[in-house]
Amino acid sequence: MCKNICTIKSENTHDTEKINLNIAATTGIVASGIGYSQFEELCSAIDVPVFTLNTYTKYQDQVLKKWEQTASSSMAAAAEKEKEIAIEEGQTKGGFPVIDVLVDGSWCARSYGSNYKALSGTAAIIGRKTGQILYIGVKNKYCLVCARAENNNISPKEHKCFKNYEGSSTSMENEIIVEGFYI
Known part of the structure; x- marks a missing residue:
């Protein structure tokens, strides 16, 4: 007005x-x-x-x-x-700091105790003192672009492939956590 x-x-x-x-x-x-x-x-x-x-x-x-x-x-x-x-x-050992951490992981689908075939999993390493994330990782057993190309018996087009895991679904979380300690 x-x-x-x-x-x-x-x-x-x-x-x-x-x-x-x-x-x-x-x-x-x-x-x-x-x-x-x-x-x-x-x-x-x-x-x-x-x-x-x-x-x-x-x-x-x-x-x-x-x-x-x-x-x-x-x-x-x-x-x-x-x-x-x-x-x-x-909190040191041999001159190196000893850090207490918490770890947690998950799968993208629930298994209900019978189907351990999740195609993706994630895990994180968290600092106990700060509660902040020190490492996070993701493992994927599937890539849509690659799967479509395979179904059509052709080579996949150039793409950013997120498939980075071949092992069992039950070991994805463990592998991510171990990977986090080496980075």
């Missing part, structure tokens, strides 16, 4: 730092667990044009790379903090 226009920003940005709306949208898609199709359908319902699937894939790769870098630096900082605490408390 007063004819004044007020702009309220939802992001704290500097004049030189502009937020890329496509990156922000892609981050939201990935973080909320929906896919490109659901995003496209939602935007269609509210008559908002969307970027193409190829554009989404490009931005998704950027978002995931940034998340991976952030996770790696966060885990390194957590490990350093656990190390400092162990040294301060005199």
Whole structure:
């Protein structure tokens, strides 16, 4: 009624730092667990044009790379903090800090005690003193692109393959935890 226009920003940005709306949208898609199709359908319902699937894939790769870098630096900082605490408390053996950890793992599907054929599993190593993640890993026994190519008796197209495990489903968690102690 007063004819004044007020702009309220939802992001704290500097004049030189502009937020890329496509990156922000892609981050939201990935973080909320929906896919490109659901995003496209939602935007269609509210008559908002969307970027193409190829554009989404490009931005998704950027978002995931940034998340991976952030996770790696966060885990390194957590490990350093656990190390400092162990040294301060005199918990060393042979000059090396001894860090107490908690480990946990899971499968992507419940077995109910009879079907131990999960195609993916994850595990984490957590510092007991800080409660922060020191390592997290994922094992996959399946890749959709590779499986489709195999079903069609062709070579898979060039892609980022997430299949990184051949062993039994019951040993996925253990292997991830052991891997975490060697990194």
